[in-house]
Structures are given as structure tokens and as C-alpha cells.
Amino acid sequence: MLSYLLAIAIITLIYLLLSFGLSLQYGSVGLINFGHVGFFAIGAYTSALLALSGVPLFASFCAAALAAGLTAWPIGLISLRLRDDYFAIVTLGFSETVRIIIVSEKWLTNGVQGVPGIPRLFSSLPVGFEAQLATAGLLLAVCTLAALAMWRIIKSPFGRIIQAIRDNEDALKALGKDPARFKIQVLMLSSALAGLAGAFYAHYITFIIPEQFVPLVTFYVWMAIIIGGVGRISGAIVGTVLLMVFLEGSRFLRDFIPGVTEVEMASLRIGVIGLLLILFTLYRPQGIMGDYTKR
Amino acid sequence: MYFAQLAVNGLVQGLVISLAAMSITLVFGIVRFPNAATGDVMTVGAFSGLVVYPMTGSLLASGIFAVIVTAAVALISHLLVFRRLAGRSVVALLVASIGVGFVLRSIMGLVFGHQPMVFSMPLSRPYRIGGLAINPLDLQLALLAAVMLALAFAVLHLTPIGRQMRAVADNPSLARVSGIRSGRVLAALWVLAGAIAGAGGVMLGVKTVVNPEMGWDMLMPAFAAAIFGGIGSPAGALLAGLILGVVQEMSTPFVGFTYKIALSFAIMLVVLLRRPTGLLGRIEGVR
Numbered sequence: 001m002l003s004y005l006l007a008i009a010i011i012t013l014i015y016l017l018l019s020f021g022l023s024l025q026y027g028s029v030g031l032i033n034f035g036h037v038g039f040f041a042i043g044a045y046t047s048a049l050l051a052l053s054g055v056p057l058f059a060s061f062c063a064a065a066l067a068a069g070l071t072a073w074p075i076g077l078i079s080l081r082l083r084d085d086y087f088a089i090v091t092l093g094f095s096e097t098v099r100i101i102i103v104s105e106k107w108l109t110n111g112v113q114g115v116p117g118i119p120r121l122f123s124s125l126p127v128g129f130e131a132q133l134a135t136a137g138l139l140l141a142v143c144t145l146a147a148l149a150m151w152r153i154i155k156s157p158f159g160r161i162i163q164a165i166r167d168n169e170d171a172l173k174a175l176g177k178d179p180a181r182f183k184i185q186v187l188m189l190s191s192a193l194a195g196l197a198g199a200f201y202a203h204y205i206t207f208i209i210p211e212q213f214v215p216l217v218t219f220y221v222w223m224a225i226i227i228g229g230v231g232r233i234s235g236a237i238v239g240t241v242l243l244m245v246f247l248e249g250s251r252f253l254r255d256f257i258p259g260v261t262e263v264e265m266a267s268l269r270i271g272v273i274g275l276l277l278i279l280f281t282l283y284r285p286q287g288i289m290g291d292y293t294k295r
Numbered sequence: 296m297y298f299a300q301l302a303v304n305g306l307v308q309g310l311v312i313s314l315a316a317m318s319i320t321l322v323f324g325i326v327r328f329p330n331a332a333t334g335d336v337m338t339v340g341a342f343s344g345l346v347v348y349p350m351t352g353s354l355l356a357s358g359i360f361a362v363i364v365t366a367a368v369a370l371i372s373h374l375l376v377f378r379r380l381a382g383r384s385v386v387a388l389l390v391a392s393i394g395v396g397f398v399l400r401s402i403m404g405l406v407f408g409h410q411p412m413v414f415s416m417p418l419s420r421p422y423r424i425g426g427l428a429i430n431p432l433d434l435q436l437a438l439l440a441a442v443m444l445a446l447a448f449a450v451l452h453l454t455p456i457g458r459q460m461r462a463v464a465d466n467p468s469l470a471r472v473s474g475i476r477s478g479r480v481l482a483a484l485w486v487l488a489g490a491i492a493g494a495g496g497v498m499l500g501v502k503t504v505v506n507p508e509m510g511w512d513m514l515m516p517a518f519a520a521a522i523f524g525g526i527g528s529p530a531g532a533l534l535a536g537l538i539l540g541v542v543q544e545m546s547t548p549f550v551g552f553t554y555k556i557a558l559s560f561a562i563m564l565v566v567l568l569r570r571p572t573g574l575l576g577r578i579e580g581v582r
Contacts, residue, residue, distance in 0.1 A: 267409075
């Protein structure tokens with residue numbers, strides 16, 4: 001039971017890294033990124049493939065963050081030239097293209113068969129509980145750092161600038177600030193976080209296939225930050241925990257309700273997520289942890 | 296000759312993309328957000344057609360039924376969701392449309408399951424015209440699409456409501472002060488957009504297999520065609536869809552089957568960065 005809870009905690013923390021990044025992008029600079037899972041996939045494959053070819057895990061994790069962060073750079077340049085909604089479509093296309101490349105380039109990624117046997121973190125510790133605990137601890141540390149970084153960014157002069165970008169980009173330009181650079185930096189930072197999350201994911205699950213990196217993952221994260229409240233650390237945490245309760249809870253529910261197949265449950269899960277996205281945008285756009293005084 | 300054959304096959308694929316792109320571009324031109332539920336409305340159309348087809352054995356009857364169902368679905372989504380988000384940010388509409396798409400996909404998955412289904416069409420010998428093999432089924436599908444397109448353009452250009460729609464697309468505030476009742480116009484728009492998507496869905500279902508994810512996979516090429524054609528321009532969407540279909544099909548020998556989807560993404564990116572007005576669009580801010 002304890003190791004099950006620990007497993008859930010690890011997955012929750014991985015999703016939390018994704019939520020932090022997306023929340024920072026949308027909540028601060030107003031970027032609508034529908035391709036977050038693409039950076040997650042780049043991180044997962046980078047670290048997994050490097051580790052399998054003998055690179056130490058510390059280096060492969062850094063490489064994962066770096067690869068995802070650098071990929072975000074041209075995307076950021078594109079974002080400067082497009083309106084929000086067009087950027088959303090482009091990023092969605094980007095993540096699908098990443099997946100198609102993973103599927104097609106079999107020499108590198110083994111295509112749809114996926115990459116098995118990825119080394120675990122802390123393999124020197126006895127297999128099982130201790131290694132899991134150490135992984136969770138490391139993730140918690142990384143998430144705390146990410147939260148601190150996010151908090152710093154939101155509260156710093158830099159953060160006030162990015163909030164101003166969201167509120168009125170033209171006024172900011174007139175004041176002589178360069179919002180473009182901040183936009184790109186935020187995108188690169190949060191994509192690097194997504195890449196790191198991907199590395200943790202790959203080395204925790206130890207087996208990755210392209211099917212794990214479908215756009216649905218992006219929208220899970222969107223659901224988490226919309227429910228929790230965009231642009232807030234507390235919102236990202238509450239939303240991610242609720243997302244996990246929902247995803248895991250629906251698995252348990254199936255054990256209690258006989259006659260519901262796994263595919264039916266998957267359909268139901270998508271339906272509930274869709275409904276929540278609609279209801280929250282209609283009735284509570286600021287999320288659970290959002291500002292109650294505003295609407 | 297091989298490439299000519301691919302081009303002919305591409306035209307039918309292209310018509311499907313065209314219909315999807317037209318549905319997107321109509322909504323985008325007037326309600327001003329990219330409707331991500333379009334693909335899933337197509338899925339609803341395909342399943343509706345699939346229900347009627349074994350009963351009647353007529354492609355036309357299934358097409359008509361599907362179009363009625365999807366028009367209703369689109370109208371309901373407008374009344375329940377999108378109308379209430381009027382005046383809110385693009386993000387709100389976009390996220391809500393993803394939600395609507397998920398709900399539709401979930402309903403399709405629960406009702407029909409995830410086993411891929413097919414329209415069991417009788418096999419027929421292809422016509423041979425100067426070495427080109429043309430499948431009679433493709434011809435029927437093209438005809439179905441042509442009827443839908445003709446209807447759509449007739450509504451847009453020959454009826455008062457269509458004229459009002461174009462007026463709202465052009466300049467919403469001018470349209471309002473000249474006494475156009477936007478509520479009616481919007482309702483008509485959603486019915487039209489839903490009907491077009493439904494026709495596309497039936498075509499896609501006949502050409503490939505019907506499953507709850509089929510429409511979502513069409514979304515990328517459809518967005519690409521809508522942008523390539525010029526947002527808000529139905530004729531542009533039609534043209535761009537056809538071009539995209541032919542290019543995708545003809546590139547398959549070079550880039551392989553999987554990469555042809557990425558091709559539409561590349562085309563979209565180039566158009567957005569180099570010529571954001573697309574083929575027939577007007578100058579409008581995409582930046």
C-alpha cells in the first residue's frame with residue numbers, strides 16, 4: 001500500500017512539473033501552449049536514449065532539460081509573430097510532429113515498439129521501496145526548486161513585466177521594455193522543466209512508447225491548471241492533485257462497478273475531462289484557488 | 296501516370312480536408328476562434344452515417360442523416376457553450392471547444408465502442424479513363440461533397456441570411472448597427488458549419504475506418520488548409536484543402552506514409568510566417 005502511494009506521489013510530482021511550466025506560460029506571459037507534451041517527449045527520449053548508450057544519469061537528465069529548452073527557442077521566436085490562438089494551433093501541430101518523428105525514425109527511437117529497459121534512478125539502492133523513496137525525494141526537491149523559481153519570477157520585477165505583457169503588451173513596449181525576450185525565456189524555462197519531467201518519467205516507468213505522448217497529456221495538464229487556477233503555484237498544486245485523484249480514482253471505480261470495460265472507462269474519463277474544461281471556463285475561469293474578488 | 300493516379304486519389308482526400316477546413320474557417324471568420332471540436336463533429340457525422348447506411352444502403356441517405364445530426368450537434372454546442380462565452384477571450388473559447396470535442400468523443404466511444412468499423416460498400420470495378428483508374432465510389436463521394444459545397448455556397452451567397460453572415464464576418468459592429476440580428480445569424484452559421492463538417496465526416500468514414508479518434512486526427516490538416524486558404528474565406532478553404540490533399544498524396548512516395556501528416560504542419564507554418572493572409576484571405580492580424 002505504501003509503495004502504491006509512493007508510486008502515485010511520483011507520478012503526481014512529474015505532472016506537477018508539467019503544470020508549473022504551463023501555468024507559468026499562460027498565467028504570466030499569456031502563451032497558449034497546446035504542445036507541452038512535445039517537450040515532455042523530447043526530454044523522455046533524450047534521457048532514455050543517452051542513458052542506454054552509457055551516459056551517466058545526471059548528465060542525461062541535464063541533456064533532457066537542455067534539449068527541451070533549446071527546442072523551445074525557435075518555437076518562442078514563432079510565438080512572437082503569431083496571435084495567441086494561432087500559436088495554440090502551431091504548438092499542437094508541433095507536439096504531433098514530435099510524435100510522428102518518434103514513430104518514424106525507428107533507427108533512433110525504435111518506433112511504435114518503444115524503448116524498453118531504461119535504467120532506474122538510484123539503481124545502487126536495493127530495488128523497490130528505498131529506490132522509490134529516493135526518486136520521490138529527488139522529485140520533491142526539483143519541484144520545490146521549480147516552485148521557488150516560479151515564485152521568484154512572478155514576484156520579481158521580471159515577473160511584473162511579464163504580467164504587464166499579459167495585460168497590455170503595447171503599453172509595455174511604449175515604456176521601453178522588451179517583452180519578446182521575456183516571452184522566449186519563460187517558454188524555454190518551462191519547456192526545460194517539461195523535459196526534466198520527461199526524463200523522470202522515462203526512468204521511472206523504464207519503458208516509453210510514442211503512445212504515451214499524445215495531446216491528451218497536454219490537456220490533462222491544462223485541465224489541472226484551469227481547475228486549480230492559472231498562474232498560481234497553489235493552483236497548479238491543487239489542480240494536479242485533483243487530476244491524479246481523478247485519474248487514479250477512476251481506475252478504482254472500475255473495480256467497484258462491474259461490467260465497465262477499460263475502454264469504456266477511458267471514454268468516460270475523456271468525457272469528464274471535457275465537461276470539466278467546459279464548466280470551468282463557463283462558470284469559474286479563475287479556478288479553485290483563483291482570485292475570488294475578480295471574475 | 297503513377298503521379299497522375301496519386302493526384303486523383305489526393306483530390307478525394309482533399310475534398311474531405313476542404314469540408315473540414317470550410318467548417319473551421321466559417322466559425323473562425325465570424326465567431327473568431329479556432330474550433331477544435333470540428334474534428335469530433337466529423338466523427339459524429341461518420342457514426343451517424345454508419346447507423347443509417349445498413350438500413351438504406353444509400354450513401355445519399357446516410358449523408359443527409361449525418362448532416363442533419365451534426366448540424367443539430369453544432370447548434371446545441373453553440374447554444375449551450377459558445378454563445379455564453381461571447382465576449383470572453385479566445386483562450387476561453389478554444390479551451391471550451393476542446394472540451395466539447397472531448398465530450399463528443401466520449402459519447403461516441405461509449406455508444407459505439409472503440410472497435411474500428413467500416414461502411415461495407417459493394418466492391419466495384421474502377422472506370423478506366425486514359426490509364427487512370429477511377430473508383431466509382433470515389434466519384435459518388437466527390438458528388439456528395441460537391442452537393443454539400445454547392446449548398447453551402449448557395450446559402451452564403453444567394454440567401455439573405457448568408458449575406459448577413461458575410462456582413463458580420465466583415466465588420467461585426469457595422470453589421471449590428473445596420474440592424475442584423477446577430478443571434479439568428481450565429482445560429483444559422485453553426486448549423487451550416489456543423490452540416491459541412493458532417494458531410495466531411497461521412498466521406499472520411501467511407502474512405503477510411505470509423506472510430507472515435509478519426510476526427511481528431513483530421514484537425515491538423517484541416518487547420519492547415521483553413522490557414523493556407525486564408526482565414527474566413529470558404530473558397531480559399533476549398534482550394535487549399537484540394538491542394539493539400541493532392542500534395543500529401545503525391546509526397547507519400549518521397550516522405551512515407553507517416554510524414555505526410557507532418558507535411559500539413561510544415562505548410563501551415565510557412566504560410567503563417569510568410570503569407571499570413573493565405574491564398575484568398577484578407578489582411579487581418581494573425582500576429
